[in-house]
Amino acid sequence: MRNLLILGAMAFCLCVHVCSDTQSGPQGDTTLPEEDGVLQLKQEHFKRALRKYKQLLVHFCKLHSDLSFKDAAEALMGSEVKLGVVDVTQEKDLVKELNGTSYPMVRLYISGDIHNPVPCPGVKTVLSDRISYFCTNLHRLSHLCFFVQELTNAYSQVFHAAAVDLPDISFALTQNEEVSRKYRLSQDVVLLLRKKLDCRKHFKTSQILSSPVLNHALLFVNKSSADFEEISSAFSSAAENFRMKILFVLVNVAESRNGRLMEYFRVRDFEAPLIRLVNLTDHVTYHLPSDTLNVEVIQEFCQSYLDGKAKPKMQSEPIPEGWDQKPxxxxxxxxxxxxxxxxxxxxxxxxxxxxxxxxxxxxxxxxxxxxxxxxxxxxxxxxxxxxxxxxxxxxxxxxxxxxxxxxxxxxxxxxxxxxxxxxxxxx
Structure with a gap:
C-alpha cells in the first residue's frame, strides 16, 4: 500500500512538472523580434506573426545598414497594420515557400492567409494615405463605386473603413453628377457591378502552372499575323463563359522563350493559329479540329471537353516498314x-x-x-x-x-x- 502511495505521488509530481513545462514554453515564444517597431521576420516565426496580426504588411528586400523603416512603423502606430521585413539574402527558404519572385517586393497578408497576399506598389505608397490607397475617388463611368452626396458623411466613413479591411476588393466613391444621372440615382447608394473579365494579362509560366484551374486552353498564334486581333478577341470572349473551369492562355509562337512549350505540345510555328486543351492531372491533350477560330467554335470545343465528348489528339509516327518482321x-x-x-x-x-x-x-x-x-x-x-x-x-x-x-x-x-x-x- 505504501509503495502504491509513493508511486502515485511520483506520477502526480511528474504531471505537474510536464504541465508546467508546456505552459511556460509558449509564453516565452509569444514575443517576435522587432527593431524600431518593425518585425524582423524569419521562417521559424512568420506564421506566428500572421496569426497575431490581422494585417501584416511585409517588405521583402535586401537589408543593409542604412536602410531604415522606423518612420514607416511610426506611421502605422495605432492601426491594425503591422510592418515587417524579410531579408531575402538570409531567409531564402522562407522566400521560396512564399513564392517570392522579384525584389524589393511588398505584400499585405490579411487575416493570416498566407496563400493569397495582396501585392502593394510600395510601403511609401500605402503609408502616404492608407484610406486613399484602398478607396479611390471616381470621376469616370468605368469603375465600381459608392454614390454619395457628401464625402464626409457617416456612410462615407463606414465605406472607407470597409475599404481598409478588405484591400483585395476594389472600392471607389463619387459625387460626380454625370455618373449619378447615368444610373438614375438621387440618394446615397452602394452598387456592386460585375466588371468584364480581362483575359489579357501577362503571367509567368510558374504562375500559370500553379493555378487552381487544371484545365488549360492554349491558343498558339503569331502576334504579327494579320488575323491576330480577330482571333485573340474571339478567344478572350469565349473565356468569359468558362471562368474557374478552363484557364485560357495565349502563346505567341514568334516568342523564342515559348520554344519549350511548343516542343512539349509538338506545335510548329507555321501551324499557328491552333488551340490545344490539356488537363494538368493526366496531361492528355485535345486539339480543336477546325480552321475557323471564332467565339462559337471555341466555346463548343471547350464545352464538349467539359462534357467528356471531345476526343484526345493522338500524335503518331508513321508505321515503319517491316514493323512486325522482327521478334x-x-x-x-x-x-x-x-x-x-x-x-x-x-x-x-x-x-x-x-x-x-x-x-x-x-x-x-x-x-x-x-x-x-x-x-x-x-x-x-x-x-x-x-x-x-x-x-x-x-x-x-x-x-x-x-x-x-x-x-x-x-x-x-x-x-x-x-x-x-x-x-x-x-x-
Whole structure:
C-alpha cells in the first residue's frame, strides 16, 4: 500500500512538472523580434506573426545598414497594420515557400492567409494615405463605386473603413453628377457591378502552372499575323463563359522563350493559329479540329471537353516498314490499339524513351524475351517510343513502363513501372 502511495505521488509530481513545462514554453515564444517597431521576420516565426496580426504588411528586400523603416512603423502606430521585413539574402527558404519572385517586393497578408497576399506598389505608397490607397475617388463611368452626396458623411466613413479591411476588393466613391444621372440615382447608394473579365494579362509560366484551374486552353498564334486581333478577341470572349473551369492562355509562337512549350505540345510555328486543351492531372491533350477560330467554335470545343465528348489528339509516327518482321514488334500510335487489344493474343509492350538510360537497359532483355516466345503465335512482344507517340493509356507519366494486355481480357491491362532494380505493378 505504501509503495502504491509513493508511486502515485511520483506520477502526480511528474504531471505537474510536464504541465508546467508546456505552459511556460509558449509564453516565452509569444514575443517576435522587432527593431524600431518593425518585425524582423524569419521562417521559424512568420506564421506566428500572421496569426497575431490581422494585417501584416511585409517588405521583402535586401537589408543593409542604412536602410531604415522606423518612420514607416511610426506611421502605422495605432492601426491594425503591422510592418515587417524579410531579408531575402538570409531567409531564402522562407522566400521560396512564399513564392517570392522579384525584389524589393511588398505584400499585405490579411487575416493570416498566407496563400493569397495582396501585392502593394510600395510601403511609401500605402503609408502616404492608407484610406486613399484602398478607396479611390471616381470621376469616370468605368469603375465600381459608392454614390454619395457628401464625402464626409457617416456612410462615407463606414465605406472607407470597409475599404481598409478588405484591400483585395476594389472600392471607389463619387459625387460626380454625370455618373449619378447615368444610373438614375438621387440618394446615397452602394452598387456592386460585375466588371468584364480581362483575359489579357501577362503571367509567368510558374504562375500559370500553379493555378487552381487544371484545365488549360492554349491558343498558339503569331502576334504579327494579320488575323491576330480577330482571333485573340474571339478567344478572350469565349473565356468569359468558362471562368474557374478552363484557364485560357495565349502563346505567341514568334516568342523564342515559348520554344519549350511548343516542343512539349509538338506545335510548329507555321501551324499557328491552333488551340490545344490539356488537363494538368493526366496531361492528355485535345486539339480543336477546325480552321475557323471564332467565339462559337471555341466555346463548343471547350464545352464538349467539359462534357467528356471531345476526343484526345493522338500524335503518331508513321508505321515503319517491316514493323512486325522482327521478334520485337515496333509499334506506333497508329497501330498500338489494333495490336494491343487483339483478343486472340497476349501482348506485352515496352513504353520507352530513346534518350533514357533506364529504357536502353531493358532493350537486351526485351530482345531475349521476344526470342523466347518467337514460336508462340498467341504472344506478341513489342515496344513503342513514348516520346514520339501519344498514348491514350495511363502509365503514371513514368518511363520505361511495361504493359501486359492478356488475350480475351485486353481491357484488363497490367502496367509495370520501372524502378531501378525492380518493377512496381499498377493495376
Amino acid at each position: 520485337v514488334k515496333e509499334l506506333v500510335g497508329m497501330n498500338l490499339e489494333q495490336v494491343a487489344f487483339n483478343p486472340d493474343k497476349t501482348v506485352f509492350v515496352l513504353f520507352y524513351l530513346p534518350y533514357s538510360k533506364a529504357s536502353r537497359t531493358l532493350f537486351p532483355l526485351w530482345e531475349e524475351l521476344a526470342e523466347a516466345f518467337r514460336q508462340r503465335e498467341d504472344v506478341v512482344i513489342a515496344r513503342i517510343d513514348a516520346s514520339a507517340n501519344d498514348i491514350n493509356l495511363s502509365t503514371q507519366g513514368a518511363y520505361p513502363s511495361l504493359c501486359l494486355f492478356p488475350a480475351l481480357y485486353t481491357e484488363r491491362s497490367h502496367i509495370y513501372i520501372w524502378r531501378k532494380k525492380y518493377l512496381k505493378t499498377e493495376n
